[in-house]
Amino acid sequence: MPDHSQKQDVTIYDIAEALGVSPSTVSRSLKEHPSISKETIRKVRKQAKKMGYRSNIFAQNLRRQKTNIIGVIVPRLNSHFMSSAISGMEKVANKNHYKIIISQSHEQAVNEASNVEMMLEQRVDGLIVSLAYNTMDLHHFDAITEQHTPLIFFDRVADLPNSTNVVIDNYQAAYKMTNHLIDEGCSRIVHITGNTSRNVYSGRLKGYKEALLEHQLSYDSDLVFINDLREEDGEQVARKILEMDQLPDAVFASNDVCAVSCMALLQEHGIEIPRDIAIAGFNNDPISRFVKPKITTVDYDGERVGEVVAQNLINHLEGDDHISITNTIVLNSDLIIRDSSRKQDAG
């Protein structure tokens, strides 16, 4: 059977006819088979290019059962961290001749499940996922693991056997940040975070609590706000802070967007940052550097996370990696101390 499926496509038979050689010579030339001379390979390639020949990747894929497609499911694409992570994945994938198919769960488990279904139908070679805000039940990944399709979670990860997690040490980062704020003289520290069913947020909350405990500061649940960490959520917390009988002396938010919007509303009401209230965020979004004062944050490099995730998956797919797929990769993350939390200097 000729290797083609579209009538208008040029086949190896057409090339063979044009050159007066056998189809198998054309086929082997295109694969650079050692039995074919360099001169013939050159001639065949030239003719193939001239005639617009394209090997039928589809038919090839059908035979070898490999699509070179990596599926990516994320809560949403348009945050700085997430678009940087996807940029990093695309860079590594492209270099290795893989393609990236993307989809968004819009923070809903039900969409995540249907996106997994779509990725299965597309026969992706591997799947990369950051979980939706409200995903509890993980059964929608069963079909992936059952057919041994490699599965990598990043940022918001899951406790699933036969999958790899790429994370930072969220506990440690939040612990260090809270310690820093305490070192700057803060003792009533507001923490704004997300749904604690997600590892990233539960880890940060634990780190926050641990630092308080170590300094004999009492944990006050009225100072912890759990929300969606959007711009409006930061403003909402700022309004609640302004109504408190005793103002807090610091706010540590689980992302920079929320930290920035909270700070802006506090400033509008005459609160001096960091003198009255110190501010800290998370992620090192560009926005954290452009506000005044610049915001202390945790460097969480999306581009690098994306590169590591994609490289790990591709190594596994190419069989370069003899480590089992079941493991956790913890990336470093550092505090970036800026003016928004330098209470001591502010006097």
Added chain:
Amino acid sequence: MPDHSQKQDVTIYDIAEALGVSPSTVSRSLKEHPSISKETIRKVRKQAKKMGYRSNIFAQNLRRQKTNIIGVIVPRLNSHFMSSAISGMEKVANKNHYKIIISQSHEQAVNEASNVEMMLEQRVDGLIVSLAYNTMDLHHFDAITEQHTPLIFFDRVADLPNSTNVVIDNYQAAYKMTNHLIDEGCSRIVHITGNTSRNVYSGRLKGYKEALLEHQLSYDSDLVFINDLREEDGEQVARKILEMDQLPDAVFASNDVCAVSCMALLQEHGIEIPRDIAIAGFNNDPISRFVKPKITTVDYDGERVGEVVAQNLINHLEGDDHISITNTIVLNSDLIIRDSSRKQDAG
């Protein structure tokens, strides 16, 4: 021939055997053929689900020559505008059962060409492109148009027959912005923009010039800076401004990142915004709202652009759209006037 290609896959024959019905009954049940009773459809579906049956999308695609994959090539993914545009595309594609394959040119024509090649090999149903910074020759799109694969450009578009462009009126937006600055009393207006081979930047430069001309203000090429519009480019322009014998009274940058970084450096050197120099940007990135003063900008809604682009392409692919693929769609864009350019109020 059974509709499967992987030996371990469950086929309609297996389902038929398990239920004691004919394979054609299974096949028709799965397609909800009207000749099959609802009860039988229910039974077959239940059994198919139980056995983990998956219709072979690959084989189906091979037959009908449709992949339901849309290729997207953009300069880079991690700008607010671009990630929002891709988010909009994904939303519309997902709803219509299309998948999005993404790739980045990293602003290089040579990468763009190889990405086009990759998309062709993937047999995308349609291609969406925003051009790289330095793309001049458009021949790498020839194979796309020759095989009648629909091609849509957005933002940075091309003058190619048989393709659709989705844009805003860049000329008009820059003309209005420059007029606004002149109305605020400015007459020495710096313009920062990108490579004028790209429509977006040439259009904005023309609008800027036209507004000056209409107000009998002379065009001074020393006040126009052409660069890559990155954060560091905005700072670079600020340094050059600080060295000028006569300071300008306004800066109009072709994106918000550049406007913000230019403003920040000017402020560090004691320049009052907008009193000494008014600032205007482009895109309405979130960053434009969080700096002080908030930045006057052009509302260019990436999410909406992405939705329009994807919907237009899908309508065409589904044959819903009887308009020729050759046309231009111009989306509205409005000025958003904020404090950074309100010179009159600043006194």
